[in-house]
Amino acid sequence: MDDYILITTSSPHIHSGESISRIMFSVAIALLLPTFAGIYFFGFRALGLVIVTSIAAILTEAIFQRLRNKPITISDGSALVTGMLLALNLPPGLPYWMAVVGAVVAISLGKQIYGGLGANPFNPALIGRVFLMITFTTPMTTWINPVDGTTRATPLALMKMEGISTDYVKLFFGNVGGSLGETSAFLIIIGGLYLIYKGYVDWCIPASYLGSVAILSAILGQDPVFHLLSGGLMLGAFFMATDMVTTPLSRLGKMIFGIGAGFFTVLIRLYGGYPEGVSFSILLMNAFTPLINRFTVPKIYGEVKSR
Amino acid sequence: MLKTFKGGIHPPYNKDLTNSKPIEKATLPKKVIIPMGMHIGAPSEPIVKVGDMVKKGQKIGEAKSFVSVPVHASISGKVTAVEPRPWPGGGLMMSVVIESDGKDELDYSITPPKPLSQLSPDEIKNLIREAGITGLGGAGFPTQVKLSFPPEKNVDTIIINAAECEPYITADHRLLLERPDDVVLGIEAIMKATGIKRAFIGIEDNKLDAVESIKKTIKDKEGIEVVVLATKYPQGGEKQLIKAVTGREVPSGGLPMDAGVIVNNAGTCAAIANTLKTGLPLIERITTVTGSGIKEPKNLLIRIGTPLIDIIEQCGGFKGTPGKVLMGGPMMGLAQSTLDVPAIKGTSGLLVLEKHDLHLFEPSPCIKCARCVDACPINLLPTTIAKFAQKNMWNEAELYHAMDCVECGCCSYVCPAHIPLTQHIRIAKSHIIALRRQK
Numbered sequence: 001m002d003d004y005i006l007i008t009t010s011s012p013h014i015h016s017g018e019s020i021s022r023i024m025f026s027v028a029i030a031l032l033l034p035t036f037a038g039i040y041f042f043g044f045r046a047l048g049l050v051i052v053t054s055i056a057a058i059l060t061e062a063i064f065q066r067l068r069n070k071p072i073t074i075s076d077g078s079a080l081v082t083g084m085l086l087a088l089n090l091p092p093g094l095p096y097w098m099a100v101v102g103a104v105v106a107i108s109l110g111k112q113i114y115g116g117l118g119a120n121p122f123n124p125a126l127i128g129r130v131f132l133m134i135t136f137t138t139p140m141t142t143w144i145n146p147v148d149g150t151t152r153a154t155p156l157a158l159m160k161m162e163g164i165s166t167d168y169v170k171l172f173f174g175n176v177g178g179s180l181g182e183t184s185a186f187l188i189i190i191g192g193l194y195l196i197y198k199g200y201v202d203w204c205i206p207a208s209y210l211g212s213v214a215i216l217s218a219i220l221g222q223d224p225v226f227h228l229l230s231g232g233l234m235l236g237a238f239f240m241a242t243d244m245v246t247t248p249l250s251r252l253g254k255m256i257f258g259i260g261a262g263f264f265t266v267l268i269r270l271y272g273g274y275p276e277g278v279s280f281s282i283l284l285m286n287a288f289t290p291l292i293n294r295f296t297v298p299k300i301y302g303e304v305k306s307r
Numbered sequence: 308m309l310k311t312f313k314g315g316i317h318p319p320y321n322k323d324l325t326n327s328k329p330i331e332k333a334t335l336p337k338k339v340i341i342p343m344g345m346h347i348g349a350p351s352e353p354i355v356k357v358g359d360m361v362k363k364g365q366k367i368g369e370a371k372s373f374v375s376v377p378v379h380a381s382i383s384g385k386v387t388a389v390e391p392r393p394w395p396g397g398g399l400m401m402s403v404v405i406e407s408d409g410k411d412e413l414d415y416s417i418t419p420p421k422p423l424s425q426l427s428p429d430e431i432k433n434l435i436r437e438a439g440i441t442g443l444g445g446a447g448f449p450t451q452v453k454l455s456f457p458p459e460k461n462v463d464t465i466i467i468n469a470a471e472c473e474p475y476i477t478a479d480h481r482l483l484l485e486r487p488d489d490v491v492l493g494i495e496a497i498m499k500a501t502g503i504k505r506a507f508i509g510i511e512d513n514k515l516d517a518v519e520s521i522k523k524t525i526k527d528k529e530g531i532e533v534v535v536l537a538t539k540y541p542q543g544g545e546k547q548l549i550k551a552v553t554g555r556e557v558p559s560g561g562l563p564m565d566a567g568v569i570v571n572n573a574g575t576c577a578a579i580a581n582t583l584k585t586g587l588p589l590i591e592r593i594t595t596v597t598g599s600g601i602k603e604p605k606n607l608l609i610r611i612g613t614p615l616i617d618i619i620e621q622c623g624g625f626k627g628t629p630g631k632v633l634m635g636g637p638m639m640g641l642a643q644s645t646l647d648v649p650a651i652k653g654t655s656g657l658l659v660l661e662k663h664d665l666h667l668f669e670p671s672p673c674i675k676c677a678r679c680v681d682a683c684p685i686n687l688l689p690t691t692i693a694k695f696a697q698k699n700m701w702n703e704a705e706l707y708h709a710m711d712c713v714e715c716g717c718c719s720y721v722c723p724a725h726i727p728l729t730q731h732i733r734i735a736k737s738h739i740i741a742l743r744r745q746k
Contacts, residue, residue: 004625004628004629004630004662006630006631006632006642006643006644006645007630007631007642007665007667008631008642008643008644009631009642009667009727010642010727010729010730010733011633011637011638011639011640011641011642011714011716011729012637012639012716012717012719012729013631013633013637013638013640013642013665014318014319014637014638014666014720015666015668015719015720015725016316016318016720016721018678018721018722018723019725020671020674020723020724022723023674023676023723073671076671117672117674118671118672118673118674118675118724119672199678200676202677244674244675244676244677245674245675247675249675249677249680249688249690250677250680250688293691297688297707298680298686298688300559300686300687300708300711301546301550301556301557301559301684301685301686301711302546302556302557302558302559302560302561302685303556303558303559304556304558305558
């Protein structure tokens with residue numbers, strides 16, 4: 001018989017073949033749908049922003065890992081997802097350099113500073129967005145359509161400042177002012193359903209998030225359909241509140257997360273200084289995630305009395 | 308709806324390598340190595356010495372405590388060594404080595420007992436113990452101990468585990484097809500020994516021919532029923548099986564009898580039947596020899612103690628370069644470092660994975676995707692326990708119910724970060740046990 005060495009590792013000896021990069025690239029593929037919507041409504045500047053933030057995110061990740069003497073893992077796709085998500089949350093007319101700053105902050109302060117993939121408590125793309133929001137408030141709230149140069153307010157701003165509602169059909173398909181990837185509820189839902197089908201998104205989170213926004217806004221005398229379809233809610237519910245790293249482990253925990261995010265979103269939209277509250281509410285619930293995990297340990301098999 | 312449990316996985320089953328191949332009798336081994344502790348509990352003590360001539364079925368190891376069973380010679384010949392030897396469980400185990408005289412002579416003490424109808428419950432239990440019968444599913448718990456539960460436990464249900472959820476393994480499947488009468492006779496013996504009037508045979512729905520075979524056999528038997536289960540790993544895990552069949556849960560830290568159930572493997576029933584019919588102790592078993600690294604996969608009836616190398620050679624030898632040789636299936640099997648170890652009572656399968664079929668990964672960080680949480684049949688948080696284990700936080704691991712882990716391997720199987728979660732939890736368990744002993 002030939003020479004051979006028998007490998008001894010502990011069981012199990014087979015694997016499903018699932019990998020982090022497969023998950024991340026599936027998310028990236030799903031994110032292409034809202035990206036297309038952005039390009040369709042806001043022209044190629046939208047694509048430019050997505051490319052710029054993605055490259056900046058990936059480079060920042062590589063540089064940080066180099067500085068920390070860690071293996072460079074940009075091929076896992078997680079920095080790409082952060083870059084894409086950030087771009088989809090930016091106004092289409094934002095200067096490129098500001099978008100780059102956002103991507104650098106997202107990866108460095110949002111992720112690498114905590115130890116990299118899996119260790120960050122907050123959604124990195126949202127850290128980048130909120131940083132830009134606070135630092136460059138005016139460009140971050142100026143909704144220029146780069147295609148025709150017109151400025152138009154977002155449906156939520158119109159509602160908050162002037163009490164004007166927007167047509168449901170426009171809201172659903174995305175022909176409104178807003179961040180470049182958040183306007184088309186239609187394509188976001190398709191992308192989200194794809195991820196639910198693949199098993200990479202638990203339907204619990206979008207369902208509880210959207211459900212609580214609808215119920216709470218209706219209770220407070222608002223139009224729930226308008227609130228569901230406008231602003232960053234759809235993008236947030238399907239793609240950011242579902243970030244595995246920063247959300248709870250158990251089903252119950254995920255429900256609580258979604259309901260909490262919905263509660264804060266409506267609160268900020270109706271009573272806060274900003275017209276939109278999705279980013280803040282998800283970040284807020286990210287902070288609660290360890291606590292939620294602690295109090296939602298599932299009941300195990302065998303927590304019954306002996307006969 | 309098919310009966311099943313929460314969680315679990317659907318690995319590729321690869322049972323078609325062997326599920327249509329009839330059980331084949333292995334050739335008589337030239338040498339057997341018989342470990343004294345093939346069962347859970349205290350190892351037996353050798354009662355033969357080097358130079359002794361022994362016959363097939365002769366007792367060579369005596370059980371000295373209640374949770375233990377005697378051990379028997381599986382061939383006739385000369386004892387050439389009584390010493391610690393490597394065994395499939397890892398490390399060394401006191402073993403008796405017998406060189407065959409080629410005659411395969413039966414020991415004079417082996418005579419068929421009285422028919423089952425004339426045996427008392429205690430006589431049946433004693434026969435089972437003296438025949439060295441242990442659970443043949445893999446763990447090797449002494450069967451007679453299982454049948455001797457205290458009356459206050461109100462055990463009212465027997466479950467026969469024929470789920471055979473481990474991928475590749477087809478030993479029980481072939482047994483149900485070829486010797487259903489033996490399985491049923493064994494069940495009747497257990498019913499009589501325990502006085503329990505109700506028995507369920509749990510079979511996964513990927514073996515419907517076996518379901519038919521058993522249904523035909525039990526047609527006019529009172530109290531025995533077949534339960535068809537969903538094909539899902541680990542459906543044959545004792546706790547999952549109990550939940551699926553009865554809806555009851557074994558209390559944390561308890562035994563099946565605490566849920567009013569005893570579970571026995573189909574192979575164990577056939578072993579009991581064999582003893583009732585011939586008087587022979589447990590000296591042979593069906594083993595599925597299979598995998599991408601085996602030339603001719605087979606279901607073999609082997610003598611206990613046959614060195615693995617002999618078994619592999621009888622199946623045409625290795626195909627390609629072997630990467631792993633596993634005692635058992637791919638989910639819970641033990642990787643062997645040498646082929647000089649023997650097959651034991653719990654060897655339901657011998658799986659050889661070709662080197663190119665192995666996927667060895669470097670773990671990456673946990674992304675908290677909770678796939679392990681969804682897959683865990685016990686509803687644990689495997690990633691949380693594993694994190695505590697990596698930080699030597701044993702008390703915290705215990706708080707998160709590490710001791711309830713059944714080590715089925717589902718969490719490691721699904722983990723996209725390739726973290727060996729099961730291994731981390733296993734390590735935590737051993738530390739928790741050590742800490743409990745100190746107290």
